[in-house]
Amino acid sequence: MIARPLAAALLAMFAITTEVQAAEAPMINADVVKMVKAKLPESTIILAIRSAKPDFDTSADALIKLSAAGVPKDVIDTMLQPAAAGAPASNTADFHSISRYNPEEVVLNQDGEEVRMKYLTPTMRTGARALGFGGVATYAVLHGPAAKLRARTTQPSFLIEVPENAQPESYATLASFAVRQNSTREVLVGGGVVTYETGIHRDRVVPTTSEKLADQSKAHPGFVLYKISPTEPLKKGEYALVTYNSKVRVSGFFLTGQDSFFDFGVDS
Incomplete structure (x- = not known):
């Protein structure tokens, strides 16, 4: 025993x-x-x-x-072919379910779910600041106090197709928007007192990292797939990923010559 x-x-x-x-x-x-x-x-x-x-x-x-x-x-x-990509799955498995991507779209990845984002074309507002003593400023204005798309995570990532003749850092910007009392959202895109500078104001630019996907099989000819991620969790508020289509020299896409604002919000 x-x-x-x-x-x-x-x-x-x-x-x-x-x-x-x-x-x-x-x-x-x-x-x-x-x-x-x-x-x-x-x-x-x-x-x-x-x-x-x-x-x-x-x-x-x-x-x-x-x-x-x-x-x-x-x-x-x-x-x-479980290992067909021959590279870590960290940046390829994140974006895999959509069979084909579109250079005129942005895909939001939140906790494994991929969502095709719809863009808005903003209206532009120019006005004097501080009764004119602060110079003039131009704002990109999105109608409505909040975006329809609400992110379920504070650390989403975005897939975009960047023209191969452009750098991702200069092609797309993640920006936070101020909500005005007239039920609009806006971001400063130009201004100055003595000189006038264009571009989203640095106080509204959200730092991001860009990572080229190892699997480029779903990219259109002339474009490169990149994963864009904020470097820190996003705070509660309204945001948009802005792609500078108007500055890209590509035939067949972006013929409107306007930048696209892919808006979303974070509730917690």
Whole structure:
């Protein structure tokens, strides 16, 4: 008969061994179907596949069953080539579910969900500051006290297509907007006393980082995909990612010659 302390030790070792074996178990087709049925974001499923030890059945019959089970095409493609990108998934899995991007759009990523943002064209307001002693100022004005799109996170990221002849830092700016009592949002885009300077005022510019995506297969010819992220969590308020389309020399896109304001708000 085994002594109680020894029996307890053996049981503990058995439990640890079982947990290790479960952790090392390879990912199979059923695991992917389970995640899809649980309605996990597609980008999360892809990241899990690339991070796991795969043992997928990729026969014709198995692929047909996956499709019938509602597994998205991009997930199935990842199962066929889990490490096809050959690069860390940090900046590719974030933006994966949309089959094709548009240079005239911005895609917001918040907690794995991708949202196509709709742009606004602002009206411009010019007025004197401090009864004229502060010079004149020009503001870009967005109608409405708040953006319709509300970010669910204070650290969203944005995917944009930057013309290959432009640098992302000079092509897009994340700006915070002031809410006025007349139910509009505005940001200073030009002003001065002796000289007149244009551009979003530095006090309203939100610091960001730009990261070129390793996977450029979904970029349009002549454009490069970049991930733009604020360097710090955003405070409660109104924002817009501004793309300077009017300053880009690209045929086929941006023929209106106007900059685009992709507005959103943060509530907490």
